[in-house]
Amino acid sequence: MINILLTTDPISEGYVILITGLLIVFGALVTLALFFNYGLPVMLYLYKIITKGKDKKISEIAVKGDEDFTGEISAVIGASIHMYFNEQHDHESGILTIKQVKKTYSPWSSKIYGVQNKL
Template identity: 65%
Template sequence: MTHILLYTDKLSEGYVILFTGLVIVFSGLLLLTLFFKFGLPFMLYIYKIITKGPDKKVAEISSKVNEEFTGEVAAAISMAIYMYLDVKHDNENAILTIKQARKLYSPWSSKIYGAYNKRL
């Protein structure tokens, strides 16, 4: 059992862990730093060379692909979105909160009135 030897002095092992831990954390994040500083631009550069040619421009996208998508369809969709977001009313708030009514007293629910009425 070699590791029992290590346990004989907790503090010295503590220091070992302290320093190696810090070094590893730093080197790990340093590695990430270096990669994103230098590695990533290089990768993107390579990717550009592999794919060649610039990205498509808007003008080059053919409108023939979507011939079935007419102006009416677009209008219907936009109408639906507009109705859903702004106009539709019957989508009520699902949160139920009992609020204190401003008017505390009403003869309609008064017990005293009920009692008096019965006596009469």
């Protein structure tokens, strides 16, 4: 931990932390941005050279997305797949009905033919 500021007043320490803090946050994010702008293509280039041989031209192996295949196209494809999976089940009305079951007549279940029946 950094304990270099204990002797000054809190407000002065606050200003020091504000300035250094902002600089560090920006420094970290700028480093990341620079790495992904410049460092990563170089890394991938080196990787390709190591794995695929040195005779490849840079233009062939540079990190390059398909220019025509934009994020918007992938978003549309994603949305349509999502909609497809969400709407493929059938929608039911949600209304429950109880239908009266009519049984066909059978003398075997008829009460008038029971053993105890008295006419």
